[in-house]
Amino acid sequence: MGHEPFDLLPGTLDLLILKTLTSGPRHGYGIAQRLREVSAKVLIVGESSLYPALQRLLLNGWVKGAWGTSENNRRARYYTLTAAGRKQLAAERDEFERLVVAIQAVLRTA
Amino acid sequence: MTVWLRRLRYFLRRGRFDADLVDELALHEELTRRTLVDRGLDPARAAAEARRVLGGTVLARERAREVWVWPWLQDLGTDLRFAWRLVITDWAFTAAIVVVLALGIGVAHLQFALIRAICIRGLPIERVERVLFLGARDAGQRDISLAYQEFEHLRPRTAGISALAAFSSGPGVLGDVGLAPDRVQITYVSAPVFGILRETPLLGRPFVEADDRPGATPVAILTAGTWRSRFQGDPTVIGRRIRVNGTPTTVVGVMRDPLRFPAVTDAWLPLSSMPGIRSERRAARVLSVIARLADEGTLAATRASLAVASADLSRALPDHQADMTLTAVPINERYNGRLTDPVWLAFGGVAIVVLLIACANAANLLLTRAARRGHEMGVRASIGASRARLVRQLLVESAVLALISGVVGLVLSAAGLAVVNAIVPENTLAYWMRFDLDATTLLVLLAVSLGAVLVFGLAPAIHVARADTHALMKSGGRAGFRGRGGRRWMTVFLTTECGLTMVLLATLALGVRTAADAGRRFIAIDPTDVLTTWITLPADRYRSADARRAFYEELETRAAALPGVSAAGMATVLPLGGGAPRRLRLDGDDRTTSSDSPTIWTVTVNPQYFAALGVPLVRGRAFQPRDGQTGTGAAIVNQRFVDLFLAGSDPLGRRLQLVDPSSAAPPTPSMTIVGVAPVIRQRTAAADADPIVYIPMGAVPPVSAVLLLRTSSPGAALVAPLREVVRAMDAELPLDRTLSMREALDVSQWNTRVSAVLLYGIAGAAVCLAALGLYAVLSYAAQLRAREFGIRMALGAGSARMVGLIAKEAAAYLALGSMAGVACVYAFARLTASNGTVGGEPQLTDPGTLVAATGLLTVVAIVASVVPSWRATGVDPCQALRDS
Numbered sequence: 006m007g008h009e010p011f012d013l014l015p016g017t018l019d020l021l022i023l024k025t026l027t028s029g030p031r032h033g034y035g036i037a038q039r040l041r042e043v044s045a046k047v048l049i050v051g052e053s054s055l056y057p058a059l060q061r062l063l064l065n066g067w068v069k070g071a072w073g074t075s076e077n078n079r080r081a082r083y084y085t086l087t088a089a090g091r092k093q094l095a096a097e098r099d100e101f102e103r104l105v106v107a108i109q110a111v112l113r114t115a
Numbered sequence: 116m117t118v119w120l121r122r123l124r125y126f127l128r129r130g131r132f133d134a135d136l137v138d139e140l141a142l143h144e145e146l147t148r149r150t151l152v153d154r155g156l157d158p159a160r161a162a163a164e165a166r167r168v169l170g171g172t173v174l175a176r177e178r179a180r181e182v183w184v185w186p187w188l189q190d191l192g193t194d195l196r197f198a199w200r201l202v203i204t205d206w207a208f209t210a211a212i213v214v215v216l217a218l219g220i221g222v223a224h225l226q227f228a229l230i231r232a233i234c235i236r237g238l239p240i241e242r243v244e245r246v247l248f249l250g251a252r253d254a255g256q257r258d259i260s261l262a263y264q265e266f267e268h269l270r271p272r273t274a275g276i277s278a279l280a281a282f283s284s285g286p287g288v289l290g291d292v293g294l295a296p297d298r299v300q301i302t303y304v305s306a307p308v309f310g311i312l313r314e315t316p317l318l319g320r321p322f323v324e325a326d327d328r329p330g331a332t333p334v335a336i337l338t339a340g341t342w343r344s345r346f347q348g349d350p351t352v353i354g355r356r357i358r359v360n361g362t363p364t365t366v367v368g369v370m371r372d373p374l375r376f377p378a379v380t381d382a383w384l385p386l387s388s389m390p391g392i393r394s395e396r397r398a399a400r401v402l403s404v405i406a407r408l409a410d411e412g413t414l415a416a417t418r419a420s421l422a423v424a425s426a427d428l429s430r431a432l433p434d435h436q437a438d439m440t441l442t443a444v445p446i447n448e449r450y451n452g453r454l455t456d457p458v459w460l461a462f463g464g465v466a467i468v469v470l471l472i473a474c475a476n477a478a479n480l481l482l483t484r485a486a487r488r489g490h491e492m493g494v495r496a497s498i499g500a501s502r503a504r505l506v507r508q509l510l511v512e513s514a515v516l517a518l519i520s521g522v523v524g525l526v527l528s529a530a531g532l533a534v535v536n537a538i539v540p541e542n543t544l545a546y547w548m549r550f551d552l553d554a555t556t557l558l559v560l561l562a563v564s565l566g567a568v569l570v571f572g573l574a575p576a577i578h579v580a581r582a583d584t585h586a587l588m589k590s591g592g593r594a595g596f597r598g599r600g601g602r603r604w605m606t607v608f609l610t611t612e613c614g615l616t617m618v619l620l621a622t623l624a625l626g627v628r629t630a631a632d633a634g635r636r637f638i639a640i641d642p643t644d645v646l647t648t649w650i651t652l653p654a655d656r657y658r659s660a661d662a663r664r665a666f667y668e669e670l671e672t673r674a675a676a677l678p679g680v681s682a683a684g685m686a687t688v689l690p691l692g693g694g695a696p697r698r699l700r701l702d703g704d705d706r707t708t709s710s711d712s713p714t715i716w717t718v719t720v721n722p723q724y725f726a727a728l729g730v731p732l733v734r735g736r737a738f739q740p741r742d743g744q745t746g747t748g749a750a751i752v753n754q755r756f757v758d759l760f761l762a763g764s765d766p767l768g769r770r771l772q773l774v775d776p777s778s779a780a781p782p783t784p785s786m787t788i789v790g791v792a793p794v795i796r797q798r799t800a801a802a803d804a805d806p807i808v809y810i811p812m813g814a815v816p817p818v819s820a821v822l823l824l825r826t827s828s829p830g831a832a833l834v835a836p837l838r839e840v841v842r843a844m845d846a847e848l849p850l851d852r853t854l855s856m857r858e859a860l861d862v863s864q865w866n867t868r869v870s871a872v873l874l875y876g877i878a879g880a881a882v883c884l885a886a887l888g889l890y891a892v893l894s895y896a897a898q899l900r901a902r903e904f905g906i907r908m909a910l911g912a913g914s915a916r917m918v919g920l921i922a923k924e925a926a927a928y929l930a931l932g933s934m935a936g937v938a939c940v941y942a943f944a945r946l947t948a949s950n951g952t953v954g955g956e957p958q959l960t961d962p963g964t965l966v967a968a969t970g971l972l973t974v975v976a977i978v979a980s981v982v983p984s985w986r987a988t989g990v991d992p993c994q995a996l997r998d999s
Contacts, residue, residue, distance in 0.1 A: 033139055034146040052143050056136065057178040064121055064182055077149065079142050082135065 018050065018058050019067075020101060023086060023094040026068060030083040032075060033059060059084060067093050125183040136179055140172040190504075194511040202515060205484070209516065212480050215887050216520030216571075218880040219473020220564055221527030225876075226466035228532060228556050234454045237447035238547045239373075241313040247417060248449040249273070249404040254438035258449075260400040263392055264432050269404070269441060272427070274420035275412025280305035281386055281402040282377060286651045286819050289345065289382065290358035290847045297345060298651050298851035299381035300542070301359070303389035311407045312376060318342075319353040319368030326367075327385040335359055336368040336383045338375050359384060360653035361847060375546035377403070377450075390654035405446060417443050450545070465877060468615065470563070472884050475608055477571035479891035481513065485575045486898045506576045513572025514565065521564030528552070528560075531876060535869050540862045606928070609892050613932025613972065614939040616885040620968040621940045621959050623878040628964065640690055640795060641729035644826050645856035646833055647689060650841065650848060651819040663816035666844065668740065671721055673840045674824060677833060684727025684823040685812060687719040689856075691863050692821075694718050694797040694807060697773040700782060701760055715756065716797055716805050717773065719820075721812040725792060727823040735767050735790030743814030748786035754794050756806035766791055773808065786810070823856065831855075882975055889928060889979035896924050897983045909992040917987040925980040932976075933969050940965065 025031065025039050037055055040048045062068040067090030075081035086094070125132055144165050151161035180189075202209045240246055249269065251259050261269075266281045273279060287301035306322040315321070317339060326334050335357070337346075346352045355366050359382065375381070386392060391399075408417065421441040428439070452459055485492075492505060532550050539550075650670070657663045667685060674683035688694060694716030722738040725731070733754055742749040750771060757766050767789065772782040786808075794804045812820070826833055834853055841848050854862070861868070897904070904917060944959035 032142070034143045037143075038150075052140060052172065053175040053178060056140065056175045057182050060136075060179040060182040064118060064125075066117060066121065075142060075146070077145065079145065080138055081142050082139050 018054060019062060020097045022058060023090055026084055026086040030085045032081040032083050122183060136176055140175060194508050198512040198515040201512060208484055211887060212477050212516050213520045213523055215473050215476045215884060216517060217523035217527060218883055219470045220521055220524030222877055222880050223466040223470040223563060224524055224528040224560050225531040226462055227559055229550060230459060230463060232548050232550050234452040234459055237451050243447055244445055245408040246446045247406045247443045248446045249406055249443050251439050251441050261402045261404060262400050263402060266402050266404060268428060268431055269424045272420060272424040273417060275409055275416040276406040277409040278307040278311050279406040280308035280311055281404045282308060283389060283401045284380060287360045288651060288653045288849060296847045296849040298849045300379055302380040302383050303386045304383050305386045311405055314370060314374055316368040317371045318350060321368055322385055327387045329387050333362050333364040333388055334367045335364045336370060337366060338370055338381055339372040341381045342369045361655040373546045378545035379542045469880060472612055474567050474571040476884055476888040476891060478574045481575040483891055483895040483898055509576040510572050513568045517564045517568045521560055525560055534872055538865050538868050540865055609888060609928055610931045610935045612885055612888050614935035616881045617936025617968050617972060618939045618943045619878040619881040620971045621964050624964045624967040625959055642856040642860060646824045646826060647821055647856055647859045648853040649821050649851040660816050664813055667812055667816055669844060677836055679827045680824050682723045682726035682825040684724035685721040685820050686724055687817045687820060689821055689859055689863060690795050691860055697775060700772040702770040715808050717808050717810055719810045719812050719815060719817055727825045730793060733791040733793055737790060738811040743811030748784050749789045749811055750786040751790040751792050751809040752788055753792045753807040755804040757791055759806050886975045886979045889976055893921060893925055893980050893983040897921060897987045904987055905992045914988040918984040921980050921984040921987050925976050929976045933972060937965060
């Protein structure tokens with residue numbers, strides 16, 4: 006584990022967390038693991054970024070937290086996407102895709 | 116909004132949230148460790164790695180919390196807690212500063228509440244800005260009322276309005292079968308008046324046009340207050356026949372509280388039922404007019420139409436007063452006191468000055484504390500507190516003090532209002548003029564308290580911000596706060612304050628002396644053992660002057676015959692109760708024949724009036740029963756009248772005529788002066804005496820009169836027999852306001868007493884402020900010189916010497932202050948000097964007043980230096996030397 010965690014564009018962490026939750030409720034560690042796996046170990050999110058981000062999503066009402074039991078039988082908070090969160094995800098995703106297209110256009114031509 | 120609610124929920128359950136987060140982070144670490152172990156790492160290394168890779172959980176918690184709570188808000192909590200602790204532990208300081216600020220805030224707030232009631236709030240009418248007051252101005256731009264014909268003239272000619280109504284108030288009698296009659300205030304109104312005011316009745320109906328036609332069935336509408344007090348709130352009162360001024364009248368409505376338009380009305384009648392409205396009083400100027408602008412109407416259009424109507428007036432009405440113009444203003448402009456009047460400017464000015472003095476004193480006190488806390492600030496700064504943080508902490512401390520002071524100030528101001536309200540007699544203030552606290556005044560209080568923080572809290576905070584940490588630590592905290600500039604500023608401020616305080620003290624001393632004097636100047640009247648009561652003759656049975664004259668003559672005879680009564684006087688007003696202004700025409704005096712003839716005041720009295728007051732005439736004789744009857748015009752003038760108009764000649768036998776400026780009526784028949792009375796004040800006791808002409812009651816028997824019975828014993832025992840006498844003459848006549856002369860004078864002088872309370876209150880506050888201001892500066896000086904004192908004591912100086920040092924400082928301020936004070940008093944006296952003062956009244960600049968004021972200031976200075984002196988003698992030489 007030598008390499009530094011990948012620098013995310015600002016705001017993209019929220020988007021990624023929301024996307025991760027579309028496949029069902031997860032707890033914090035589960036979200037981090039999922040991001041790591043799906044991104045082929047490129048995206049490693051530290052807890053000092055992950056948990057504040059989750060709190061921000063809770064504050065905005067985009068996710069809901071519910072207490073359950075983890076695979077090792079510990080108390081764990083499972084996050085679920087809310088309707089508002091789904092809307093937000095769609096909006097942010099469109100926004101992000103436009104941004105990516107724009108960046109690629111610049112990289113190809115300029 | 117919901118985000119805000121979630122924040123609030125977080126705040127309320129922040130303990131739970133934090134615990135949850137800790138659990139979550141622990142689980143995260145645990146799972147990370149297990150994953151590493153599964154990958155074949157040694158458990159101990161896995162645990163270390165898990166902690167290292169994932170970073171500090173503390174940081175995560177901190178940042179998660181910041182998502183919910185702005186960090187500055189959290190720090191604010193700390194500052195508040197700290198400030199509160201300081202409030203408690205440094206209680207003596209807290210008390211001093213709270214007294215200072217609470218006095219300033221309390222005085223300012225009380226003044227604001229009064230000004231708001233008198234000048235700002237206005238009538239509680241829906242869309243009040245669309246309601247106009249129509250009136251007239253004479254050639255001298257004085258507001259005058261309208262005559263009925265003028266109202267009829269302008270009614271169809273006023274443009275841009277949806278409705279127009281005239282009204283006029285006067286005393287009346289409400290009688291009813293089986294109920295004692297009450298003297299009430301009746302307002303005669305045109306039918307649309309309630310529509311213009313946008314008021315609907317609580318019960319029954321408003322007036323309709325048909326009620327206001329000549330010959331209509333007499334109807335009345337009651338105020339809710341009259342309905343409750345006289346009819347016990349009985350809903351069946353609608354349709355009941357009562358007697359108003361003796362006329363059987365049907366009650367058709369009851370209006371809602373608190374409506375008593377225009378001021379303190381008890382019942383409304385249609386304008387057409389006003390006695391003489393269409394006959395003998397056509398020319399009398401008794402009507403006021405209000406109107407509501409139509410939706411598309413504008414004030415400018417209405418004014419333009421009134422200008423045209425004014426021009427038409429003299430053509431339409433032959434006997435019309437030529438030089439008059441019709442005017443229209445928004446109703447509140449007419450009914451509210453004008454904020455730009457000197458009296459209100461002065462009133463508001465005093466409030467601001469007192470508040471500023473309080474703030475400056477508080478700033479000085481805070482500086483003394485900052486001097487004491489320099490070391491603490493130095494330590495905080497050196498262990499990393501930013502300047503902004505320190506300044507904020509000091510401002511929070513100031514704000515906490517200001518809010519505490521605001522609460523105490525509110526209590527002071529509420530108490531002040533209670534005193535003022537207790538003095539104001541019932542039925543004196545218009546229904547919409549309430550001296551009370553409401554949401555607006557509370558908001559102003561809050562704004563003033565917090566605004567004060569910026570004024571008094573900023574200076575000490577800036578001092579701290581400017582201070583050099585290193586120097587602070589080295590000098591034990593005093594380096595940042597010394598400096599000649601600061602002390603010079605304090606001296607200038609304190610001298611100014613002493614000057615202003617001296618003016619207030621001199622005014623106070625003068626007030627006390629004048630009050631004591633007023634008793635003596637009043638010699639004319641002997642108010643002991645005089646019973647007064649008011650009688651109003653209803654228009655229906657006493658329409659003619661003869662009927663009223665006969666009634667008063669009979670009453671005089673019967674009342675004088677009561678056992679223990681030595682004289683039965685009667686008058687239209689009591690002493691200090693005012694008078695009717697008239698223009699004077701004195702035979703053989705050119706000054707009085709011009710159009711701008713002098714104004715004198717008239718009081719109508721009966722033959723026994725001066726005997727009842729216990730006042731012997733200076734010259735000539737009192738009235739006799741036949742005076743005033745046709746062909747026997749007689750008048751009595753007062754000494755002031757003689758001094759002004761007849762100095763050096765014999766007043767007796769001179770002839771005069773009077774003109775009523777408010778009516779188009781011709782001058783009165785010529786009257787011969789038969790006597791000269793001493794000066795009995797009719798307006799205020801403080802102002803110059805007015806020239807007065809006493810007219811015999813037989814000449815113009817009034818509708819309403821006050822009876823004055825001089826008795827050989829306290830008058831209370833006479834009330835019942837007197838009631839019997841009046842009932843025997845007319846069963847439907849109430850006695851109103853039956854009081855001893857002393858009580859009656861007190862009530863009539865309520866506005867003087869209110870101003871006295873305010874004056875004494877403000878002066879008292881100023882004295883406290885001056886004392887605390889001096890105290891703050893002296894303590895500050897003692898604080899700065901603690902090291903010097905320590906050395907002096909170490910070298911053997913005794914306590915007396917220490918006290919002497921402080922006293923020297925105090926004496927210097929006192930000398931400067933008194934000099935400034937005397938100068939201020941002279942300037943103030945010059946500013947407020949009125950022209951034509953009769954000599955002999957106490958003056959602001961009298962040696963007596965100045966000595967009294969300086970004496971008071973000296974006492975203040977001595978009191979203020981007690982604590983600092985005591986502190987100075989308590990300086991421990993070792994401690995003082997070690998500290999530095």
